Amino acid sequence: MKKLVIVLLACMATFSSCGPEIYQSASFATVKEKHKVVAILPFDVTIESRKLPKGVTADMILDQQRDYGYGIQSDVYGYFLKQMSKYKYTVTFQDVTKTNATLNDAGLSYDELRLKSKDELCALLGVDAVVSGKASMTKPMSDGAAIAVGLLVGAWGPTNTVMTTITIHESEKGDLLWKYDYMASGSIGSNRQSLTNTLMKNSSKKFPYKKS
Template sequence: MQKLLLFVVLCVAFASCGPQIYKAASFQEVSSAHKVVAIMPFDVLIESRKLPKGVTADMILDQQRDYGYGIQNDVYGYFLRQMSKNRYTVTFQDVHKTNSLLEEAGITYEDLRRASKEQICQLLGVDAVVSGSATMSKPMSDGAAVAVGLLVGAWGPTNSVNTTITIHEGAKGELMWKYDYAASGSIGSSRQSLTNALMRNSSKKFPYQRKS
């Protein structure tokens, strides 16, 4: 019975709309010289109609920042596992090095929204950057669910997540690839499980894969 319940929860958690994919016609030509790619912290927005008692706007901002770096680390971990199987034509810069270089340059999490991808690539010494965004909706009418979500990273029963993952090349900062994914979450959904759902789906179309 417990296994059946878990299966139902997972099905609901990752019910999603069909992805939207863009790939530049010049991608193969441009990417042929790419060796190292950096992964940026994700730009996270938590939509809230009404903050429950005890939850402040600063807490929401902190949560967005924590999730942005958390998703960055999750995506890096996913790519590392695939790299160990020799599935990619590029390597990925360690996210600790990426974040350290950004910090040394005085670029904060909030600054990343305004910084050009060309500037970021030059600063990090990479050929391209993987970045992304996630817009999360919480059931703010249920204060208890929100409070629990902020504390332990679980999402409420009627939320949705719209996520985008992109690749920009470093020479001109042009968009080379974009994958949009929309998922609905459920009680017990975590940041890691939502990131895994994004990567599990987007990896099928990820353009740096070696040809079999």
């Protein structure tokens, strides 16, 4: 019974966090007046694990990183859509389906995105700026059946720590205009949506396209 209680508490735990670090370019207030459409790129996700469970390969981790990268991109877009319906932003956001189709047509894979400058990506996507981000997970975060696997083999431990960053780069020179760093930690029951919701709930308070 004691073990069952511990497992249930672990699965129910939510994210805790450390205070964010924020950078904003001095020119942003002027530059953003020209911005109309912003694209959201797939997030660059890194999953760090010293020891992989039996049956889990490095390629499987790479696949999970890519899935999380596109998943977080979609979650962030969904969050922005809800806020746009409340007329909270001065810009609109390009549909991520169009963004990803354009990147795919240009022959850019998930791993190749990090090799392209932000001004090149803006030009390719036909937008005024791009929102991008990174997430570095110290232990794999799992959903559904994978949670049970993690609990059974005990390879991932009871917690996850995730360092996340959201940035905005403008189209003309690819300059960094805004950067938000955030650290979240949660139980093995935490999923991708929990991470994104926590990140966006906090970063949206300082999001620079927000109407005053």
